[in-house]
Amino acid sequence: MEQRCILDPEGNLISExxxxxxxxxxxxxxxxxxxxxxxxxxxxxxxxxxxxxAPYEGQEAAQIGSAAALRxxxxxxxxxxxxxxxxxxxxxxxxxxxxxxxxERGGCPPEDVFIxxxxxxxxxxxxxxxxxxxxxxxxxxxxxxxxxxxxGATSEGDxxxxxxxxxxxxxxxxxxxxxxxxxxxMSREGQTxxxxxxxxxxxxxxxxxxxxxNDVLAMLAVTTEAVDRARSGGGPTLIEAFTYRAGPHxxxxxxxxxxxxxxxxxxxxxxxxxxxxxxxxHNGRWDHDREQTVLDGxxxxxxxxxxxxxxxxxxxxxxxxxxxxxxxxPVLKAQRDALLRDQGSA
Amino acid sequence: MAQLTYRAAVxxxxxxxxERDERVVLLGEDVxxxxxxxxxxxxxxxxxxxxxxxxxxxxxxxxxxAVMGAAMNGLIPIGELMFSDFLAVxxxxxxxxxAKTRYMTDGQISLPLVLRCANGGGTRxxxxxxxxxxNWAMAVPGLKVxxxxxxxxxxxxxxxAIRDPDPVxxxxxxxxxxxxxxxxxxxIVERLGVATVPRRGSDVTIVALAAMVPxxxxxAETLAEQGVSAEVIDLRSLVPLDxxxxxxxxxxxxxxxxxxxxxxLCGWGAEISSIVAEEAxxxxxxxxxxxxTPHIPLPAAAEIEDLAIPxxxxxxxxxxxxx
Ligand SMILES: Cc1ncc(C[n+]2csc(CCOP(=O)(O)OP(=O)(O)O)c2C)c(N)n1
Numbered sequence: 001m002e003q004r005c006i007l008d009p010e011g012n013l014i015s016e017x018x019x020x021x022x023x024x025x026x027x028x029x030x031x032x033x034x035x036x037x038x039x040x041x042x043x044x045x046x047x048x049x050x051x052x053x054a055p056y057e058g059q060e061a062a063q064i065g066s067a068a069a070l071r072x073x074x075x076x077x078x079x080x081x082x083x084x085x086x087x088x089x090x091x092x093x094x095x096x097x098x099x100x101x102x103x104e105r106g107g108c109p110p111e112d113v114f115i116x117x118x119x120x121x122x123x124x125x126x127x128x129x130x131x132x133x134x135x136x137x138x139x140x141x142x143x144x145x146x147x148x149x150x151x152g153a154t155s156e157g158d159x160x161x162x163x164x165x166x167x168x169x170x171x172x173x174x175x176x177x178x179x180x181x182x183x184x185x186m187s188r189e190g191q192t193x194x195x196x197x198x199x200x201x202x203x204x205x206x207x208x209x210x211x212x213x214n215d216v217l218a219m220l221a222v223t224t225e226a227v228d229r230a231r232s233g234g235g236p237t238l239i240e241a242f243t244y245r246a247g248p249h250x251x252x253x254x255x256x257x258x259x260x261x262x263x264x265x266x267x268x269x270x271x272x273x274x275x276x277x278x279x280x281x282h283n284g285r286w287d288h289d290r291e292q293t294v295l296d297g298x299x300x301x302x303x304x305x306x307x308x309x310x311x312x313x314x315x316x317x318x319x320x321x322x323x324x325x326x327x328x329x330p331v332l333k334a335q336r337d338a339l340l341r342d343q344g345s346a
Numbered sequence: 347m348a349q350l351t352y353r354a355a356v357x358x359x360x361x362x363x364x365e366r367d368e369r370v371v372l373l374g375e376d377v378x379x380x381x382x383x384x385x386x387x388x389x390x391x392x393x394x395x396x397x398x399x400x401x402x403x404x405x406x407x408x409x410x411x412a413v414m415g416a417a418m419n420g421l422i423p424i425g426e427l428m429f430s431d432f433l434a435v436x437x438x439x440x441x442x443x444x445a446k447t448r449y450m451t452d453g454q455i456s457l458p459l460v461l462r463c464a465n466g467g468g469t470r471x472x473x474x475x476x477x478x479x480x481n482w483a484m485a486v487p488g489l490k491v492x493x494x495x496x497x498x499x500x501x502x503x504x505x506x507a508i509r510d511p512d513p514v515x516x517x518x519x520x521x522x523x524x525x526x527x528x529x530x531x532x533x534i535v536e537r538l539g540v541a542t543v544p545r546r547g548s549d550v551t552i553v554a555l556a557a558m559v560p561x562x563x564x565x566a567e568t569l570a571e572q573g574v575s576a577e578v579i580d581l582r583s584l585v586p587l588d589x590x591x592x593x594x595x596x597x598x599x600x601x602x603x604x605x606x607x608x609x610x611l612c613g614w615g616a617e618i619s620s621i622v623a624e625e626a627x628x629x630x631x632x633x634x635x636x637x638x639t640p641h642i643p644l645p646a647a648a649e650i651e652d653l654a655i656p657x658x659x660x661x662x663x664x665x666x667x668x669x
Contacts, residue, residue: 052470102472102647121435122404156406157407157435184376192403314649320654336640339640
């Protein structure tokens, strides 16, 4: 299967761009933003300000390019590693940060943003995206649902059931597999003998597309096609974004235990941001000062979000109990009161 | 004697049995070259090689299902589920198939297999990676259930689980991984269904499991300063359950407190309480008290997670207020 590619690693256009330079610049800025946020989170984790964090560095194009193909009301269900896509689709940094601080309020986006909390269990959310899309079909609205998952997640039974269900009911679901070559320490080859993940779509009777996941324009193009097809009643699509996790699985992982430094180095030459920078440069649309200005603005916005998140009143035990059911059960109320008594006396 | 961590005790128990019996194999996600995400299987791949230690795709159903199949065909497989929470992903195979096979073949098919998983909270992993799920396994007829609290017990009970002819689920508590203990060299094999009494006392019996054992011991220490002599029982094994040690203790002390990390409803302590209420009611001098996490998932936020999990202070208060 051919990998769809529009911008090569040198920043040369090898087929028609889906958008003009203004829009490309917007995607570039979004990727810069995503990378800065990701690095900030890793740093904050090391400082003990965030819980375990799963960095997505190297996968910015896969997430930003695909999320850019959505309309505001569309649904999204991703994983612990998809904060860039979530942010691109409207999930504020403050909420993302709160989530990483262990504040359950961070699991809920603003009212007009249709994004599920990051799935921590590998695989289950793919089916949620099928259900979300199916409901849209039944209700007759034209929202689609996109779901993000890794190469490893395709080994879960959930993948099979989600793909099959989506195809059978022709739900407007876009399955985006970010094949970043590893699932913790397990290589893609160890995960499945299938030559490609995109090829699995065939067996379910839906289109499968293999795309250079480090090419933001190609990601935008293939996802737009899938979204358009889904929205017009053409059913689901599986997209395999071929990419690489530049960093560790999470902040507690040491990737050098299982992958060679040369491989990491090789992929660093295919960085998704660098190639867009080169493309803009070739077209006279990049200069250092502009990028620095963007970065400064982004850094300030992220700092403001961090400050807001850290100044948020801590999530309390009372809220935990209130969140359990629409109306706390009598047993739960009694337990809440007992716990608060203990807390008061401690 | 050398110091052994609870984490390393897992690998030591498995290695001891792999050395002794070549039918023993290990499989799971990231267990081989990476040595397990909690480093509990470190060294096993180097020592026993790729024909005995296998990294699997992310397929909990396939792990448990393959373990079951292999157990029926002459191997003694050990399957790791990275987090006990993922038991939910493969519960059909565990609860409907593994647990019921011996019974549904009129006792003919034995499943000498072990499922291991990292269990429990206190590590800020949030509601889907922190559960204490011994109760789930305990509620299914046909499974045996272990939850060791010390490195020594981990070695000996892991070995016993591997040698047992029935399916055994071993819950390894994440909060205990770094704890250490002097453990003698040489073979260690404990018995399933035997509780230990890490502290003797005469006024009250505190029954605990896994990470709640150190909490109970700390409470007992504080109680001693206040003139209350508490006995601490470490159940270690929920199935089979050592009711003899439990009832002997309670009839002597006349008081029972259970300390459970799990959400309150249907926790193992409810079973212990009911056994004591049925068998030793007239020996009790005061109400039975269960100290548990409230009936909520464990919060990810540090402060409320700590608040939710039973503390030594709560145990002390439970003993003193009902004295
Ligand atoms: C059901 C389930 N099994 C195992 C895990 C542990 N786990 C967390 S992330 C991960 C690897 C996932 O790899 P992949 O799907 O390729 O996504 P990536 O992390 O590479 O983005 C594993 C095994 C989990 N969270 N849920």
